[in-house]
Structure formats: C-alpha cells, structure tokens
Amino acid sequence: MTEQIVPNVAGTLTDLSARLQTLEEQLSAITQKLQISEEIQVETVQFFVNLHNEQQQGFAILQEQVRATADQFGEVTVNTMTELNESLQTVLREFGTLLVRTGNGLHSQIHHVKQTANLVLRNIPSRQERIRCLFLVQSVTMWDAFADVYARMVEEPLFDPIVCSLNVSQLGSANFTGEADVSEFLKSQGIPHLRFGMEDSFEALDIMKSLQPDVIFRQQFWEGGVQPGFQTGEITFARLCLIPYAALIIQTHNDGPEGSDLYSPAWYDQFFHRMAWRIFCENAEMRETFLKPRRHDAGKIVVSGYPKFEKLLKAKGQGQWPIPERGERAYRVVWAPHHSVRGGLGFGVFDRMAMEMLAWARSQPDIEFVLKPHPALTEGLVRAKVMTEEQARDYFKAWSALPNCAICDGLYGELFDASDLMITDGISFLTEYPLFDKPLVYFESGCHVPFNALGHKANAASHVVRDFASLKSAVLSYKGGAPWKFEAERAALKEALLPGGRSSVDVIIENIAEGIHSERQAIRSAG
Known part of the structure; x- marks a missing residue:
C-alpha cells in the first residue's frame, strides 16, 4: 500500500516544482519591467502575495493527499513518512533559496533604478539661475558648522539657501524626535525654515524633490540617526556636500594594525562620503585621510578650513x-x-x-x-x-x-x-x-x-x-x-x-559656485 502513496506524493511534488518554476519565470519578466516603470513595484508586491498563496495552497494539497491516501490504504510506515518529510523539507529549502535570491535581486534592481533616476534628475539643466541649497538641520549643537555658510548665502545674490528642521535618532535608536526643538531654535535665530517633522519622512522627501535643489547639506554623515527619507540613497538627486561638525582626533582604520577591531572607517568612508559631490575638510592631513581608502575622487576633497572654529572664535x-x-x-x-x-x-x-x-x-x-x-x-x-x-x-x-x-x-x-x-x-x-x-x-x-x-x-x-x-x-x-x-x-x-589664510566660508562658497557653473555650462553645451 505504501508504494502507492509515494507516486501520488511524488506527483504532487512534481506539480509544485512546476508551479515554482513558472513563478520564477514570471519573476524574471517582472524584474525586467521594473527598469521601465516604478508602477511595476506594485505588480512585484502582488507577485509576492501570489507566490505566498501558491506556496500555502501547494503544501495544503500535498498534506491533504497524504491524509487521504493514508485513510484509503491504512497506516503509513515510519520509513515512508521519513521519506515524505525529507522530500517536503527539500522543497521548502529550494523555495526559501528562491525567495532570498528573488529578494536580493529585486533590492539591487530597485536601488539601481532609484540611483539612475536620481542622477538623471541631478543633471537636468536648472531653470533657475540662483544656486538652491538645502540645509538639513537635526541638531542645534551642530549648527555652528553651517551658520556662517548659510549667512553668506543669504547675502549672496547667486545663492538661494533653504533651511529645513528634522527629527534625529540619538545613537541610532530608531526613536526619531526633536524637530520641534530645532525649529524653535531656528526661529529664535530669525532663520526662516521648512518643518519636516512628519512621521513619514518620505512626505518630506517629495517636498524636497519639488524644490529642485542643486545642493544638499546634511549635518550627519552616519545613516543611523537619520530618518529613511533623508538617507543618502534617497537624496542623491542633488549634489551632496559635507561640512564636518567636529575635528577628527581618533585613529582611522588605515592608521592601525591590519584587521584591528579598534579602528573604524566611520569618519571618512561612509556611504554619504562616497556619494558626496564635495567634502570640505579642515586641513591637508584630513584630506589625505579621506583619500586613503581610494574610493573618493581627489577633486571632490577640498581643504577649506573649519567654519565651526571660526564661528566659535566670534563668541x-x-x-x-x-x-x-x-x-x-x-x-x-x-x-x-x-x-x-x-x-x-x-x-x-x-x-x-x-x-x-x-x-x-x-x-x-x-x-x-x-x-x-x-x-x-x-x-x-x-x-x-x-x-x-x-x-x-x-x-x-x-x-x-x-x-x-x-x-x-x-x-x-x-x-x-x-x-x-x-x-x-x-x-x-x-x-x-x-x-x-x-x-x-x-x-x-x-x-x-x-x-x-x-x-x-x-x-x-x-x-x-x-x-x-x-x-x-x-x-x-x-x-x-x-x-x-x-x-x-x-x-x-x-x-x-587654524592654519590661517583665507576664510573657510569664502573657500566653500566659491568652490560650490564654480563647480555648479562649470556643470551647468557642460550640460548646456552637450544639449
């Protein structure tokens, strides 16, 4: 009797494998469509729902057939049940592998499409003559690094600076708060600003894109303290600029023994650093630190001096x-x-x-x-x-x-x-x-x-x-x-x-102006 059970189950496994193969082929087609339209993301979500349903239905059918066969032919031997369990586990493992491979592939595709779209947006010729710069502010204590740069841009007819108040997560705790305090501080300083304290930071991202900024300054280069809508991968539709809020006084990975856990590239080789259009640093030694991992174009690392030090001295x-x-x-x-x-x-x-x-x-x-x-x-x-x-x-x-x-x-x-x-x-x-x-x-x-x-x-x-x-x-x-x-x-x-020489604010302002002007000219010439 048991010999009749195995063929029935084997047939069900074959049918389930065929369904999985068909679904994998459907996934391949959906992934190709993903490059054409963001609407396909909806279809992809529906696909996973269908995939999950197919999985549940397939296993339900398999289990029901085992039970029905057992009722018809009597008790199944232990050896036969072991074989069935092993076959079922094999299907589960294969299905899990498919899901992992599918998920990784979709993530890569979505990331690729998003970054390509952002770069296209960044290189669309600006319809405005002024250089629009967004300052994303989530920490009052870090504001001194931006303060004089922002103040100069307000005075310069060439620039159009906009300040935005954000929530922050301390030490990456995922508890985002504090926008109201930042807004109150900016108000006390007489600084007009947009308030991005909404729980869904992607609502703010839509507003940011509608502003069509040329440049975005973000206070933190770490992602952990930043809401999802303001993270590096979302804001590359504009040129990212970094003005450090603190001097680097600890050793970096390249300064220490190879493989040492004590050292971290956290200060100079984050995703934000890699995607930045300009990194303004305090001295030549710091510039060399940024260049050590050989992942940055040397032209984007600019020795400017440190605006925060100059601001503190004014006190x-x-x-x-x-x-x-x-x-x-x-x-x-x-x-x-x-x-x-x-x-x-x-x-x-x-x-x-x-x-x-x-x-x-x-x-x-x-x-x-x-x-x-x-x-x-x-x-x-x-x-x-x-x-x-x-x-x-x-x-x-x-x-x-x-x-x-x-x-x-x-x-x-x-x-x-x-x-x-x-x-x-x-x-x-x-x-x-x-x-x-x-x-x-x-x-x-x-x-x-x-x-x-x-x-x-x-x-x-x-x-x-x-x-x-x-x-x-x-x-x-x-x-x-x-x-x-x-x-x-x-x-x-x-x-x-304080190595002396020119004001750091002068260096930063002029470098941004010259860089944007050169890029606009190149885009217009190519068009």
Missing part, C-alpha cells in the same frame, strides 16, 4: 553664563561628559564621576558648575546600563536644583567664553575649548580608541587626570591662581587647527 567677548550672579563672582566650570560610556569609542567616564561631581557641587558653593552633556548622553547611559532613563532624569533634576549648578544644551561658544575652566572626557571639546585659551582638565578613561596625530596634540595641550581626586585637585589649583603649564602645546594645537 570671544560675548560671554553668557546661565547662572545668575549671587554677589561675589564665583569660579566658573563647564563639565562636558561624552556619551561613550563602557563601550563604543570608550571616552566616557560619567559612570566614574557623576556622584562625586554632585557631592562636590553641593559642598563647594564658591564654584559654579554648568553641565554641558553630549546630546546622546542619556541614550549612552541607558545603553550601557549605567542608569535607566528615569534615573538619568532624577540625576539631572538633582543637579539643576543646586543654586550653583545648571545644565546647558544648544550652542556653546558664549558659554565657553564666560567660563574659567572645562572638565571633559572628550571628544570634540578637546579641540574646541582650547580656542578660548583657558585651562582644560581632561579625564582620561584609559580604554578609548587611540588618538591620531591631531588627537595627540589635543591631549598634550590638556591637563590629563585619571581619577576624580586628581581632577578635583587640578581644578582647585587653577581656581587658586596656578599658571597654565601647557601654553606651548596649546599654541601648537591651535596652529594645526
């Missing part, structure tokens, strides 16, 4: 301290902790000093402390399991409740100018605070990724401590009038950071 003499004066002027300390606690880049030491700082602030009313946390500090603490969100909120609430303490978010040039000293564990402030010629006490974690050449200069220009007792002693020493011992090292760092 000198404009100091603003958030704690009201309480009689005799107190000694003013900025405490700036990094988010990379117990992992990641490894600079953060908040977990090793937070409680001591709170106790010290309570016991030392003649010192005023302003906490300037990295925007992702809370997320970093939660991720490292140092604190829960509620515990972090409680800590910051206890800090703010002290009369000699405050928390400062947002821009910080005026804060730095009003202060007397900084405590930090890295990273950006190791190069930015020395511009103000004041003592910087750097709490060395002892477990961070290595410095590059610029990082070593910044480290040498800091007062380095490795425990809280040494940190407190150093601060009290400078409060008591001790001289700064690292003047020569700080001068060397500033020389590397």
Whole structure:
C-alpha cells in the first residue's frame, strides 16, 4: 500500500516544482519591467502575495493527499513518512533559496533604478539661475558648522539657501524626535525654515524633490540617526556636500594594525562620503585621510578650513553664563561628559564621576558648575546600563536644583567664553575649548580608541587626570591662581587647527559656485 502513496506524493511534488518554476519565470519578466516603470513595484508586491498563496495552497494539497491516501490504504510506515518529510523539507529549502535570491535581486534592481533616476534628475539643466541649497538641520549643537555658510548665502545674490528642521535618532535608536526643538531654535535665530517633522519622512522627501535643489547639506554623515527619507540613497538627486561638525582626533582604520577591531572607517568612508559631490575638510592631513581608502575622487576633497572654529572664535567677548550672579563672582566650570560610556569609542567616564561631581557641587558653593552633556548622553547611559532613563532624569533634576549648578544644551561658544575652566572626557571639546585659551582638565578613561596625530596634540595641550581626586585637585589649583603649564602645546594645537589664510566660508562658497557653473555650462553645451 505504501508504494502507492509515494507516486501520488511524488506527483504532487512534481506539480509544485512546476508551479515554482513558472513563478520564477514570471519573476524574471517582472524584474525586467521594473527598469521601465516604478508602477511595476506594485505588480512585484502582488507577485509576492501570489507566490505566498501558491506556496500555502501547494503544501495544503500535498498534506491533504497524504491524509487521504493514508485513510484509503491504512497506516503509513515510519520509513515512508521519513521519506515524505525529507522530500517536503527539500522543497521548502529550494523555495526559501528562491525567495532570498528573488529578494536580493529585486533590492539591487530597485536601488539601481532609484540611483539612475536620481542622477538623471541631478543633471537636468536648472531653470533657475540662483544656486538652491538645502540645509538639513537635526541638531542645534551642530549648527555652528553651517551658520556662517548659510549667512553668506543669504547675502549672496547667486545663492538661494533653504533651511529645513528634522527629527534625529540619538545613537541610532530608531526613536526619531526633536524637530520641534530645532525649529524653535531656528526661529529664535530669525532663520526662516521648512518643518519636516512628519512621521513619514518620505512626505518630506517629495517636498524636497519639488524644490529642485542643486545642493544638499546634511549635518550627519552616519545613516543611523537619520530618518529613511533623508538617507543618502534617497537624496542623491542633488549634489551632496559635507561640512564636518567636529575635528577628527581618533585613529582611522588605515592608521592601525591590519584587521584591528579598534579602528573604524566611520569618519571618512561612509556611504554619504562616497556619494558626496564635495567634502570640505579642515586641513591637508584630513584630506589625505579621506583619500586613503581610494574610493573618493581627489577633486571632490577640498581643504577649506573649519567654519565651526571660526564661528566659535566670534563668541570671544560675548560671554553668557546661565547662572545668575549671587554677589561675589564665583569660579566658573563647564563639565562636558561624552556619551561613550563602557563601550563604543570608550571616552566616557560619567559612570566614574557623576556622584562625586554632585557631592562636590553641593559642598563647594564658591564654584559654579554648568553641565554641558553630549546630546546622546542619556541614550549612552541607558545603553550601557549605567542608569535607566528615569534615573538619568532624577540625576539631572538633582543637579539643576543646586543654586550653583545648571545644565546647558544648544550652542556653546558664549558659554565657553564666560567660563574659567572645562572638565571633559572628550571628544570634540578637546579641540574646541582650547580656542578660548583657558585651562582644560581632561579625564582620561584609559580604554578609548587611540588618538591620531591631531588627537595627540589635543591631549598634550590638556591637563590629563585619571581619577576624580586628581581632577578635583587640578581644578582647585587653577581656581587658586596656578599658571597654565601647557601654553606651548596649546599654541601648537591651535596652529594645526587654524592654519590661517583665507576664510573657510569664502573657500566653500566659491568652490560650490564654480563647480555648479562649470556643470551647468557642460550640460548646456552637450544639449
């Protein structure tokens, strides 16, 4: 009896395989159509629905036939059921392989069509004479890198700058928030802007495409903190430009031992870097870093200087301290902790000093402390399991409740100018605070990724401590009038950071204008 079951099942398997072959041929035809019209994506979705239904129907028929045959001929032997199970598993594996191959192929095809369409859009001759530039802003603290470039474009008749406020995800948590805060900041600065705070970022993408920008500036070159509609693969319909928001002071992959896990190309070889039309960098050494992976056209890496440094220097003499004066002027300390606690880049030491700082602030009313946390500090603490969100909120609430303490978010040039000293564990402030010629006490974690050449200069220009007792002693020493011992090292760092010559804003503005003009001329000549 069992011999009659196998032929019946084998016939069903043959029929199922034939269906799968037919569906695979249909997929091939659909994939070819995908290159002709985006409407085929709808047909592709329907195809997968049909494919799933065919799969379910086929297996249902197979199972029903096995049951019917068993009822007709009696119990099936164990060996026969094993053979049937193996045959069924083979079909499942083959079907799974087909789906994976199908999915990968469609993804590649869709990506290819999208990028081709974006490049076509980018090269359509502009109907406007002015160069339209979109500034995608998702972080207030990063705005200083854009501020002077935007301001100059407002003044230049050749440019048409448009600012857009976005949500952000701290450390790639996929929780996108903050657009309202960015919008409020831009409003306070008198900057007109479009608000892209909608949950579906592709709605904003449609608006962006309708604006037909020539250039797009995005603050972050990492994709994790950016909503899907603003990610690199979606915005290549315009020329992407990068102005770094922080100086690179850590070693890159090419600086370290081959295969080392300590080093990452995160700062210089992201998808955004590869697709960028221009990358403006602070010095010749940084330009060489970008060229190391040999994936960038040398012509797009432009040494411009660093607009953020120039913007910070304008804050000198404009100091603003958030704690009201309480009689005799107190000694003013900025405490700036990094988010990379117990992992990641490894600079953060908040977990090793937070409680001591709170106790010290309570016991030392003649010192005023302003906490300037990295925007992702809370997320970093939660991720490292140092604190829960509620515990972090409680800590910051206890800090703010002290009369000699405050928390400062947002821009910080005026804060730095009003202060007397900084405590930090890295990273950006190791190069930015020395511009103000004041003592910087750097709490060395002892477990961070290595410095590059610029990082070593910044480290040498800091007062380095490795425990809280040494940190407190150093601060009290400078409060008591001790001289700064690292003047020569700080001068060397500033020389590397501010090489002199032309304004970085002038270089950026002129390079974009010349580049767009040349491309427009070439397109018109070809037409």
